[in-house]
Amino acid sequence: MKFNLPNRLLSLVLLLSFSLSTHAEEGCFPHVKQVAEQLSSQPFSKTPMMKVDTGRITYDHYQHIKFKGNQTFWRDELLPFQLEFMHPGMHYIHPIELFAWENGTANPITFSKKYYDYSEVKGLNLEQDEANMGFTGFRILAKLGGKNSSYTEAVVFQGASYFRALGLDQKYGLSARGLAINTSLEGQEEFPDYTKFWLEKPTKDAEKLVFCALLDSPSTTGATRFVLTPGKTTEMEIETQLYPRKDITEIGIAPLTSMFFHGENSQQHYGDYRPEVHDSDGLMLQTGKDWTWQPLWEVPYFNFQSTPIQQLSGFGLMQRDRDFDHYQDLEAWYHARPSIWVEPLEDWGKGSVQLLRLHTESDIVDNIVAYWKSDAGQAFRHLHYRLSWLSDEPPAHTLGKVVATRVTNKAVDGLPGHKGRIRFIVDFSDLPKLAEPPTAELIFNGVGQTKPTVVQENPYVKGWRVIAAVYPETCDKPMTATIRLTNGGNSLSETWSYAIPESLCNAP
Template identity: 35%
Template structure:
């Protein structure tokens, strides 16, 4: 298994990161004419029927865009800009506007987009003239309105006095990203993950059509529908999106497997972790850390809150956390100071976490974490998702719903004192490795370290008795312990603080590898 190198991820930081936020400048398509573009009655049930019908037929890939579009260089593609004045619904009193991205380069198959007004869907036609083309862009075939777009961007009133602010992008396969007010784009969500980490290779379903429900003048939310297609599965998705300090998405998905899905990921998240204080010695870099997110957080069905710091291993590793009806999981960013990264351009300290809250009965399965070796920050190398214990049978309908929250912290209450940093290194005096874990301050610590019990454990090696001290820099507590790996190449570790026999911190888990 190599790095995630598909049309949606290989240039995520350079293209979607830069393009979505700045290079592909926000941009007013004329409202489509029903007579000119055709229209049809629309409902969520209609999208479900489309997905059901698709699943009864053999998978047929969409046509590729013309070769000259495919052969664009990275700089040429970035020089095709969508002006804000051409946005869908610009110049109207609607509370949202929508920009579009051109196809080509890493996006060789276009997506169809429709606007929905009064339950009637009308196509949003592709017109090259709606884009501004810079000096780098060669002459391109002005393909008819059938070409389509590679994605879309949502904007609304988020406090800027002159224009609507972008906060969400759908582009590439079934990938999408969002931010809260003032945040910087980072990790991605996905409609579905298939065979992630499997030897036979991953399959990337596509959102092949989008429907955008036209919002009212004072409407706070935006509803986006999407039709998914891939060799193994079809699906109908509904995203009810509410931006703000946090961006919240209520997701409804109806899936129709063409084949039995025995390695499927629900609520999948994709991110990047290069290094931090656990593996800093492997990278010659002026920055102390480079990552979009630094940990997988889980709130399991038993009520335990677990923090698993992310790793950039030297070999592919897959971790599975068995659970029944999980309360939530997500990839979070807890390093929140500029000096944690010393990066004035990437602003990693400002990247959101993404929390998945399942709705209904998700049954037995595992929160699965895939960590892929990488030596460059342009690659997404972290994937997390819920994998059901039982395969999804071919020919059946699978309905699920969940909430996604793009935020600085996981939206759960009540909460135990959380882990705010993990560091590791060689013991200075004696064999083995030293582990240092910092916990945030909490009233549970008011009686001092001596009132707490430290529990450290490994099924593979003996761990030392933990030493707990007050950290004057954070006000919280620091736990330090050591272990000697000997000849072992990987070791599972666990630590937690207890008070009067009750949980007094999150559960810290880590897989140490050579």
């Protein structure tokens, strides 16, 4: 026994060393999962507000608090990713905790006035509040144009579990969220918070940045691992493990939040000089080789739409229209705002894509929400997917695409037979060269009649225009019209799908 003891001790030491080494190599995720699981056994407690009068930091003040460019985190080490930290102010009153993760150790990143230039807000005397302040978010800077380009903002996290990202030459638009809870249940929605972040220190030649976050809400905790790959198209692989505190009625997976004020299909433009104002103009769905395009439209109050799907390949809120002339906004740059495409990285099974639309009379209010809802309900606790911030279409989408949707229920051309009619003018582009005009298949899911479609070549979009008319017999039941182009058998285009709003219906 005495002879074998040193060997056994050596084996134990080696085993422990290997275990610790493996844990360190796995990064922050195992640690954060442990923290989240332990926290789930405790009652929920909202992060306290900072003990400082942040209300005196108005919107104008906040814009004049500058992060010092020579203080970006990891700057001195010339790493491919750098960090800026968000100052408290306005409604950002709950601090988050930040840690730099290196060699299996979490090192706190603490608030300091050294990061900020207060020269334009001297009257607020913010320096005296340093001890009571904390960060409210952070930005990740990267070289979106490649190794020889300059550092620019790639991602920002601030507020609840919201975050936004940019690809090359894009401008901030729609947001993503870590999780949506009870979004479709009026008065019951929860907004989970990311309360802590661990950012793994990258190597000098790293092309990806890995970081983790702790999610917390009254109903659940969660651990999330992000893998950020910035570039022309910025991608983020996201893996979340949930630890529910109680039963959850609805879990919204990969939630996206956007704005649609008015567009080419709108009946009301609110006296706006801009032809279109939106961060996204359509919801796109992919199931295998089938693609569906649902144009967004404004609603008088509230609209909720659920699309059942057997096997989801992807979905996203897209900004397809890239023509500046269609927006005429030199400040908001709506034509340069990204789309976000969601791709499951595991089998999500049966479920539905949920689309929530709210009325707005302003372009500063987000009023569009889309997310995946699994039929497995709260048993769906492991979420793994990829987000892509695109300026173009997903590479897998090779069918023809809808580039414009126009709608009218008026007899503007004076022709007979218009009473009760809704007319759709839909332009398709990006189709293969055809010897003969395509066939337009129109399906009207509702109570009413249709007339044969008209297909016209449209050289201005290098594609085809479809004019379709439906005659609803009642306006109090759901109605949907779909159109796709075929060559008589095979699909040549995605399917255009329009849930007809009651406000558009004028049945006799």
